Amino acid sequence: DIQMTQSPSSLSASVGDRVTITCRASQSISSYLNWYQQKPGKAPKLLIYAASSLQSGVPSRFSGSGSGTDFTLTISSLQPEDFATYYCQQSYSTPHTFGQGTRLEIK
Amino acid sequence: QVQLVQSGAEVKKPGASVKVSCKASGYTFTGYYMHWVRQAPGQGLEWMGRINPNSGGTNYAQKFQGRVTMTRDTSISTAYMELSRLRSDDTAVYYCARDGRSIRGNGPYYFDYWGQGTLVTVSS
Numbered sequence: 001d002i003q004m005t006q007s008p009s010s011l012s013a014s015v016g017d018r019v020t021i022t023c024r025a026s027q028s029i030s031s032y033l034n035w036y037q038q039k040p041g042k043a044p045k046l047l048i049y050a051a052s053s054l055q056s057g058v059p060s061r062f063s064g065s066g067s068g069t070d071f072t073l074t075i076s077s078l079q080p081e082d083f084a085t086y087y088c089q090q091s092y093s094t095p096h097t098f099g100q101g102t103r104l105e106i107k
Numbered sequence: 108q109v110q111l112v113q114s115g116a117e118v119k120k121p122g123a124s125v126k127v128s129c130k131a132s133g134y135t136f137t138g139y140y141m142h143w144v145r146q147a148p149g150q151g152l153e154w155m156g157r158i159n160p161n162s163g164g165t166n167y168a169q170k171f172q173g174r175v176t177m178t179r180d181t182s183i184s185t186a187y188m189e190l191s192r193l194r195s196d197d198t199a200v201y202y203c204a205r206d207g208r209s210i211r212g213n214g215p216y217y218f219d220y221w222g223q224g225t226l227v228t229v230s231s
Contacts, residue, residue: 001169031215032215032216034215034217034218036152036218038152043202043204043221043222043223043224044144044152044202044204044218044221045221046207046217046218046219049207049215049217049219050214050215050217055217055219087151087152089152089154089218091215091216091217094154094156094157094166094168095154095156095168095169096142096154096157096216097154098151098152098153098154099151100151101151101152
């Protein structure tokens with residue numbers, strides 16, 4: 001199975017900050033990398049697919065980059081509604097494994 | 108609009124089975140894979156498997172092989188996930204999620220619509 005490792009596991013930031021979350025795959029996954037946002041008690045929400053494609057309706061302050069084994073999710077200017085947990089996921093092969101999550105908290 | 112509506116919360120005893128349903132609407136049910144993902148309390152997301160609603164073909168995570176069965180009823184656009192021989196560590200919220208890539212298409216897989224989740228509690 002492909003292992004996905006996110007860093008950091010948690011992060012404190014302020015409204016307006018630029019934030020970057022990284023995700024590393026245990027082997028090359030080309031650009032088969034997705035990012036999700038999850039708020040407490042809610043289902044995950046797709047933000048980015050295929051490493052850098054913004055899902056319809058997602059604000060443009062979210063962006064993704066990377067290929068191979070190393071990927072990043074960037075939020076250019078944090079808004080109050082962005083405080084949540086973020087997960088990366090590989091869809092290169094089954095099982096479609098997730099990273100352990102990054103909890104983004106208000107500083 | 109695409110909607111996935113799951114069945115309600117369940118409480119089961121260890122050793123029992125649970126069957127969760129996921130009713131799809133707003134799109135061609137047989138055109139897209141359906142995945143199942145679970146999340147234990149306070150934990151991350153875990154992919155369990157997927158079903159091709161057109162053929163009924165399935166892929167399961169090795170961890171659940173022999174305990175999980177995914178099926179579908181195309182006449183009512185509903186997917187099912189049954190987990191047997193339940194243990195306390197199966198207590199989790201179970202989600203269905205549609206794969207955004209058409210079964211006949213090319214390109215990456217991604218989960219664009221999710222059900223609301225079904226809490227399954229396993230307790231004696």
